[in-house]
Amino acid sequence: MPTNFFCRILGHTWIHRTEDPKVAWNAGKDMLQLHATPAGEIRFYLECHRCKVTKENPTLQEIKKINN
Ligand SMILES: [Zn+2]
Numbered sequence: 592m593p594t595n596f597f598c599r600i601l602g603h604t605w606i607h608r609t610e611d612p613k614v615a616w617n618a619g620k621d622m623l624q625l626h627a628t629p630a631g632e633i634r635f636y637l638e639c640h641r642c643k644v645t646k647e648n649p650t651l652q653e654i655k656k657i658n659n
Contacts, residue, residue, distance in 0.1 A: 595642035603639040605646065605657050610634035 598604075637646040637653065646653070 595639075598639060598642050598644075603644060604641055605637040605649075605653065606640050607654075607657065608636050608638045608645070610636075 635649075637649045637657070638644070
């Protein structure tokens with residue numbers, strides 16, 4: 592995946608992203624059946640405004656940097 596030019600020069604521009612809880616489909620241990628398991632919590636992550644790179648489980652410091 593080509594890196595965005597501005598992201599290379601300036602670094603990523605992170606924005607908050609959240610995802611509502613939804614049913615997640617996971618393959619079982621037998622890999623033959625799909626089992627529906629409800630996601631326990633809202634997925635919270637950062638996404639680069641420009642190149643759409645995502646960062647899972649951002650640290651509190653990273654979140655504060657965006658808010659400032
Ligand atoms: Zn980026």
